[in-house]
């Protein structure tokens with residue numbers, strides 16, 4: 186693939202939440218996953234990852250409830266759950282009379298990075314075939330329930346999921362922060378208030394309009410919660426509620442300890 190073709194693939198990215206009623210060839214999915222792992226760096230080349238495919242309608246129905254009823258789980262023919270997994274590697278170590286390892290907080294991160302790197306390579310590879318994907322951050326908030334539903338053993342936990350299917354929508358491209366906001370030369374450059382205004386200004390107005398365009402119900406909820414800006418929306422009770430994040434973080438710490446990843 187040329188640099189231009191790769192650039193075009195990146196430009197075409199949009200999260201897809203609405204899918205055609207058309208399955209995906211399972212052989213294509215497996216091929217893409219195998220190639221994606223080959224094309225992903227992997228810490229120590231340990232491949233501390235597992236991917237669990239869900240395509241059975243009844244199982245997707247249940248998975249949907251675990252993902253806070255996000256309707257795209259029902260619509261998409263396939264859900265991929267990417268797991269940080271040292272279970273298999275530890276079994277290999279035990280079978281070879283090696284000292285057991287990878288059951289600590291560092292290994293949780295090492296395995297998690299492997300899984301996330303694989304997820305994004307998979308996303309690009311799926312998109313190169315014309316498929317659409319959308320990540321589901323709900324995986325982090327319902328990790329234990331999803332792990333149990335997928336029968337994950339100790340030292341194996343889901344870190345992210347994505348729905349996959351043939352797109353039935355073509356949403357506009359969503360902008361990102363400009364390079365000047367996050368690319369630093371040599372040392373971190375702390376943003377001034379003027380930098381914040383310059384980097385967030387336009388996109389926060391566009392974001393506010395996009396959310397309010399979702400319908401009068403959203404406008405009513407903004408009014409009910411006294412939300413006047415996109416920033417206030419993001420950390421309000423109806424988006425990324427910091428109190429909920431604190432509760433879910435405490436649960437995650439407990440889960441990591443219970444499932445063998447220390448903490």
Ligand SMILES: Cc1cc2nc3c(=O)[nH]c(=O)nc-3n(C[C@H](O)[C@H](O)[C@H](O)COP(=O)(O)O)c2cc1C
Pocket residue numbers: 198199200201202255319320321322323345358359
């Ligand atoms: C880790 C992660 C979790 C996400 N979780 C969700 C989600 O739960 N539901 C959803 O609709 N979109 C989710 N997204 C998609 C983002 O909302 C989307 O990538 C972002 O708004 C930018 O839009 P774009 O991907 O179309 O460019 C997630 C994206 C990432 C990377």
